[in-house]
Amino acid sequence: MREIYHETNVSTEQQKKKKETRVSSKNGDQTRSRGHKTKKGQGAKALIRIMGYSFPKCIRLRKKTEIDRVFDRGAFRRFGFIRIKFLITTLGNSRYLVSVSKKVGHSPYRNHIKRLIREAIRLHRSELEQSCDICIFVTNRPQSPVPFSYVDNKIAELFAELNRLQAPAI
Helix, strand or coil, X not given: CCCCCCCCCCCCCCCCCCCCCCCXXXXXXXXXXXXXXXXXXXXXXXXXXXXXXXXXXXXXXCCHHHHHHHHHHCEEEEECCXXXXXXXXXXXXXXXXXXXXXXXXXXXXXXXXXHHHHHHHHXXXXXXXXXXXXXXXXXXXXXCCCCHHHHHHHXXXXXXXXXXXXXXXC
């Protein structure tokens, strides 16, 4: 048999308004810390940020005119499957461009290779003694999966060779 439920215990009163949970903008949130503080477990990240191992926009080659200048006037080197065009400049810091061709593979694989190259640059860029505009590109698919150690060694070789070169007399 079916039981019939009656609405005998339903309240007809409206609920009372809850106390305002927002903090007024005049006082602000007193518990929120001011400025950046390192959270627990972020010690290494904060240390890296202080040491300058980041890859900010100011060290990236972004303008087409600058990229064209490197490809027109720069020198070419090949380090395994990585190709490099570079131009020694008089700027204060080196700038980088990382490009991977569609012939290399599908986008997750191309992005993986770009991440490996950017990470190697990020780790070794403090070793570069002179400022250069460097275009790093991959045009052909590598024969086997690329380990980070391989890319890291090739970028270290590149920076060592750039340190051996002399700046052209202007």
